[in-house]
Amino acid sequence: MSNVDRREFIKLVGAGSxxxxxxxxxxxxxxxxVEHLIPYPVPPEEFSPGIATWxxxxxxxxxxxxxxxxxxxxxxxxxxxxxxxxxxxxGRLCALGQAGLQVLYNPxxxxxxxxxxxxxGGGDFxxxxxxxxxxxxxxxxxxxxxxxxxxxxSEGVRGHLANLFELxxxxxxxxxxxxxxxxxxxxxxxxxxxxxxxxxxxxYDIQNTRYLLSFGADYLNNWLSPVHYSLGFGRSxxxxxxxxxxxxxxxxxxxxxxxxxxxxxxxxxxxEGILALGIxxxxxxxxxxxxxxxxxxxxxALSAYTADNVAAKTGVSAETITRLASEFxxxxxxxxxxxxxxxxxxxxxxxxVAVNVLNYLVGNIGKxxxxxxxxxxxxxxxxxxxxxxxxxxxxxxxKARQGAIEVLIINNTNPLFTLPNSAGLNEALASVPxxxxxxxxxxxxxxxxxxxxxxxxxxxxxxxxxxxxxxGFSVGAVSQPVVAPxxxxxxxxxxxxxxxxxxxxxxxxxxxxMEDFLKDGWRNIYERDSSGDGDFxxxxxxxxxxxxxxxxxxxxxxxVIDKQVIDNIAATEAEFSGDPDIxxxxxxxxxxxxxxxxxxxxxxxxxxLPDPMTSIVYGTWIEMNPVTxxxxxIEEGDLVRVTSEQGSIEVPALVFPAIRPDVVAMPIGQGHxxxxxxxxxxxxxxxxILAPDTDAESGGLATxxxxxxxxxxxxxxxxxxxxxxxxxLGRNIVQSTGSGDAGSAGHSAKLNSIPIVVQSx
Amino acid sequence: MSVSIVPTLxxxxxxxxxxxxxxxxxxxxxxxxxxxxxxxSPEQPIAFSHRVHATDNEIPCMYxxxxxxxxxxxxxxxxxxxxxxxxxxxxxxxxxxxxxxxWENKEPIPWIKVHDLPDFVHFTHKRHVLAGIECQTCHGxxxxxxxxxxxxxxxxxxxxxxxxxxxxxxxTDCWTCHK
Numbered sequence: 001m002s003n004v005d006r007r008e009f010i011k012l013v014g015a016g017s018x019x020x021x022x023x024x025x026x027x028x029x030x031x032x033x034v035e036h037l038i039p040y041p042v043p044p045e046e047f048s049p050g051i052a053t054w055x056x057x058x059x060x061x062x063x064x065x066x067x068x069x070x071x072x073x074x075x076x077x078x079x080x081x082x083x084x085x086x087x088x089x090x091g092r093l094c095a096l097g098q099a100g101l102q103v104l105y106n107p108x109x110x111x112x113x114x115x116x117x118x119x120x121g122g123g124d125f126x127x128x129x130x131x132x133x134x135x136x137x138x139x140x141x142x143x144x145x146x147x148x149x150x151x152x153x154s155e156g157v158r159g160h161l162a163n164l165f166e167l168x169x170x171x172x173x174x175x176x177x178x179x180x181x182x183x184x185x186x187x188x189x190x191x192x193x194x195x196x197x198x199x200x201x202x203x204y205d206i207q208n209t210r211y212l213l214s215f216g217a218d219y220l221n222n223w224l225s226p227v228h229y230s231l232g233f234g235r236s237x238x239x240x241x242x243x244x245x246x247x248x249x250x251x252x253x254x255x256x257x258x259x260x261x262x263x264x265x266x267x268x269x270x271x272e273g274i275l276a277l278g279i280x281x282x283x284x285x286x287x288x289x290x291x292x293x294x295x296x297x298x299x300x301a302l303s304a305y306t307a308d309n310v311a312a313k314t315g316v317s318a319e320t321i322t323r324l325a326s327e328f329x330x331x332x333x334x335x336x337x338x339x340x341x342x343x344x345x346x347x348x349x350x351x352x353v354a355v356n357v358l359n360y361l362v363g364n365i366g367k368x369x370x371x372x373x374x375x376x377x378x379x380x381x382x383x384x385x386x387x388x389x390x391x392x393x394x395x396x397x398x399k400a401r402q403g404a405i406e407v408l409i410i411n412n413t414n415p416l417f418t419l420p421n422s423a424g425l426n427e428a429l430a431s432v433p434x435x436x437x438x439x440x441x442x443x444x445x446x447x448x449x450x451x452x453x454x455x456x457x458x459x460x461x462x463x464x465x466x467x468x469x470x471x472g473f474s475v476g477a478v479s480q481p482v483v484a485p486x487x488x489x490x491x492x493x494x495x496x497x498x499x500x501x502x503x504x505x506x507x508x509x510x511x512x513x514m515e516d517f518l519k520d521g522w523r524n525i526y527e528r529d530s531s532g533d534g535d536f537x538x539x540x541x542x543x544x545x546x547x548x549x550x551x552x553x554x555x556x557x558x559x560v561i562d563k564q565v566i567d568n569i570a571a572t573e574a575e576f577s578g579d580p581d582i583x584x585x586x587x588x589x590x591x592x593x594x595x596x597x598x599x600x601x602x603x604x605x606x607x608x609l610p611d612p613m614t615s616i617v618y619g620t621w622i623e624m625n626p627v628t629x630x631x632x633x634i635e636e637g638d639l640v641r642v643t644s645e646q647g648s649i650e651v652p653a654l655v656f657p658a659i660r661p662d663v664v665a666m667p668i669g670q671g672h673x674x675x676x677x678x679x680x681x682x683x684x685x686x687x688x689i690l691a692p693d694t695d696a697e698s699g700g701l702a703t704x705x706x707x708x709x710x711x712x713x714x715x716x717x718x719x720x721x722x723x724x725x726x727x728x729l730g731r732n733i734v735q736s737t738g739s740g741d742a743g744s745a746g747h748s749a750k751l752n753s754i755p756i757v758v759q760s761x
Numbered sequence: 762m763s764v765s766i767v768p769t770l771x772x773x774x775x776x777x778x779x780x781x782x783x784x785x786x787x788x789x790x791x792x793x794x795x796x797x798x799x800x801x802s803p804e805q806p807i808a809f810s811h812r813v814h815a816t817d818n819e820i821p822c823m824y825x826x827x828x829x830x831x832x833x834x835x836x837x838x839x840x841x842x843x844x845x846x847x848x849x850x851x852x853x854x855x856x857x858x859x860x861x862x863x864w865e866n867k868e869p870i871p872w873i874k875v876h877d878l879p880d881f882v883h884f885t886h887k888r889h890v891l892a893g894i895e896c897q898t899c900h901g902x903x904x905x906x907x908x909x910x911x912x913x914x915x916x917x918x919x920x921x922x923x924x925x926x927x928x929x930x931x932x933t934d935c936w937t938c939h940k
Contacts, residue, residue, distance in 0.1 A: 022787050037837040048836070049836045
């Protein structure tokens with residue numbers, strides 16, 4: 001060390017200093033970060049930090065209306081489970097319901113009222129106060145020339161919120177209260193109204209049935225009330241004394257329900273009603289129908305639907321039809337349900353009427369294991385009639401274009417995503433002077449609003465629900481806030497009441513909050529409830545603790561069908577948009593298990609949930625039969641341009657054996673261009689290219705009526721999925737069902753080589 | 762001809778010297794921080810003395826930390842609990858005035874955590890209190906401290922040794938604490 005000169009010395013001092021500094025900072029960086037212990041100034045009663053409190057409330061993720069129990073700690077929601085006391089889900093909950101926490105804690109939530117600055121759709125909003133936001137809207141509502149220029153387009157709401165909407169719009173002298181849910185089963189409502197005169201959906205008692213014939217109803221996935229039906233399916237398979245329930249699924253693309261069925265029959269799309277009447281004809285021929293004087297009428301109405309005639313039209317062999325009829329007619333009880341693609345054709349209502357005819361002929365109406373009618377809900381009974389079908393929405397767009405809409409209030413529904421471009425709503429909205437959106441997220445529709453009044457999530461709001469379809473008896477469930485609102489948001493009911501106050505409607509709508517309105521409404525339920533002997537306050541507390549109230553008594557009795565109705569029963573083939581020579585394939589968009597109609601797309605848990613049939617996560621894909629793929633020279637992952645008369649989208653192909661060669665299928669839910677960081681820029685939205693065809697009778701959008709053509713673009717995109725090999729390669733991991741005898745082949749087949757012949761219609 | 766690596770090393774010598782000094786500095790800096798700024802007794806928003814309360818006035822721990830025998834967390838007393846006494850007691854002292862200030866504004870007191878476990882450790886006070894473990898076993902003689910400082914390291918070894926000594930059932934299973 002003798003040769004340290006001055007320069008060297010300075011270098012060493014410098015190095016030492018840097019070292020000491022770095023060492024100090026290193027020690028600092030590995031220290032535990034400062035955390036605080038924040039006591040309550042005044043603790044809530046019976047509150048203990050560290051001890052979870054469970055609140056029962058209602059799930060708001062889909063229209064099924066399951067009861068949930070939410071575990072909270074220190075005022076934060078931690079976990080959602082099913083409420084065991086709720087008759088719909090009986091303690092179970094689906095993945096979407098579990099992911100409700102990610103709605104609550106979503107980083108893309110709207111946190112304060114917003115006013116648009118500059119051009120609509122430009123995305124430039126400034127925050128404002130609730131007082132100013134509400135005043136802003138109220139002044140425009142008051143200035144509106146005539147109530148009928150005010151429109152309220154909402155998600156389907158039920159219970160007392162529906163009553164509140166009715167009251168509010170009534171006070172504004174506007175009849176324009178419309179509900180829009182993409183998956184609302186318009187044709188099923190219409191079919192039950194036509195045949196049985198029912199305005200509510202009946203209860204399908206899958207649990208107690210011995211033979212279930214499902215025409216396209218994917219009831220294990222997302223048809224009406226999937227948690228309840230899945231539970232019923234399990235019990236019908238395992239808990240029925242003596243017999244395992246048999247289950248046949250008829251649909252062009254195998255759904256998760258089809259995969260669980262004993263037999264999967266891919267009848268020609270749009271001929272499901274003809275098939276049902278063919279089976280009905282056979283039931284009459286077999287003498288199964290023990291009915292009275294109307295047997296003659298039925299024979300007359302169904303005489304054309306002989307097994308041979310029906311076989312020619314549906315592609316299902318006459319032997320299969322007679323066998324199904326014999327099985328269905330002799331299983332007691334037997335139940336037929338219909339929905340999904342079968343109800344989404346231009347003849348959807350016709351088809352579902354035909355399915356109900358089967359129930360009538362085997363005499364399962366009002367019986368265990370059959371179709372049980374539901375009483376009118378104890379509140380909000382008008383809700384189903386407010387559902388806007390596609391024609392209503394086209395009319396809404398037309399009114400907007402004509403300048404007949406002054407104010408459009410949109411509540412938590414996203415028609416710009418769930419309506420095809422051909423509906424023309426996007427352009428029409430430009431002619432509406434004021435668009436107000438009540439939503440928790442900046443979805444496609446909210447992005448077009450002038451004023452955004454952010455609604456709290458269902459976990460932060462008061463409300464109630466009368467599930468639709470019900471479970472055969474009166475049920476009501478109260479939705480209570482399990483946590484205080486995280487941001488400057490308000491419950492939908494409170495926003496409406498706030499507007500009413502600003503408009504000076506205090507006399508007609510005197511309630512200070514949704515909670516007060518709810519309690520007022522529940523006094524009626526308390527009065528009809530005979531079981532309790534306490535006062536209203538203890539009844540209310542009991543309902544809040546249990547999360548649900550019900551009468552637990554099923555309606556019984558039968559139904560009489562008029563001769564006129566019987567005479568009108570017929571089934572025709574569905575119509576499709578597009579020349580079959582140019583557009584050879586029928587596009588079947590289906591509700592995604594994880595994303596439902598797209599509302600789950602902003603939840604990372606749902607994005608990461610593999611599709612149960614294909615195991616794909618993220619993105620959109622198009623499923624096609626191996627035969628089709630081979631004809632077109634398409635392999636898995638090839639980018640395909642899917643073109644309808646309405647437009648085209650590009651998606652990667654998936655070669656999927658369990659689909660008819662003349663049908664291609666795409667999941668709905670992706671393809672958002674707004675709706676937050678997790679939803680945007682994944683996949684494409686097949687709804688966009690659907691033709692504006694409707695079910696003739698109910699007016700609902702016929703989502704399965706569009707024909708498309710496929711074309712390789714030359715690009716390639718790897719599908720993200722679990723497992724590389726979709727075939728079993730002789731390992732016999734999963735027992736496969738024979739597909740029956742679709743098409744002309746007529747022999748049973750393995751899942752990976754379904755012998756269906758492309759039928760050019 | 763012989764090849765030597767010595768000339769090469771000689772060239773590197775000044776650089777090595779600098780690196781060595783830097784390393785020594787690093788170690789010194791690290792220890793200086795750990796010794797003089799251990800962060801085990803942070804300054805609190807109110808200079809609350811456990812000695813005054815627990816020793817001088819003989820208030821039991823669980824009079825204030827009332828949740829310890831019922832919950833996973835011992836719970837810091839609410840401001841209203843403090844004011845239960847201090848509305849009457851020692852109201853003229855500056856620190857109590859600070860407390861009263863928080864109370865009047867209905868604001869919580871932002872105490873700084875002294876004893877903290879990582880989030881991947883599932884520790885419950887209830888079980889330990891009900892098993893008769895003294896608070897001081899993990900927290901040290903808090904009742905003698907004017908400023909609370911962390912005396913026990915609260916590392917995994919402490920937990921395991923105690924579980925072994927007391928022959929706790931499944932006391933050394935991973936999932937007992939990490940779940």
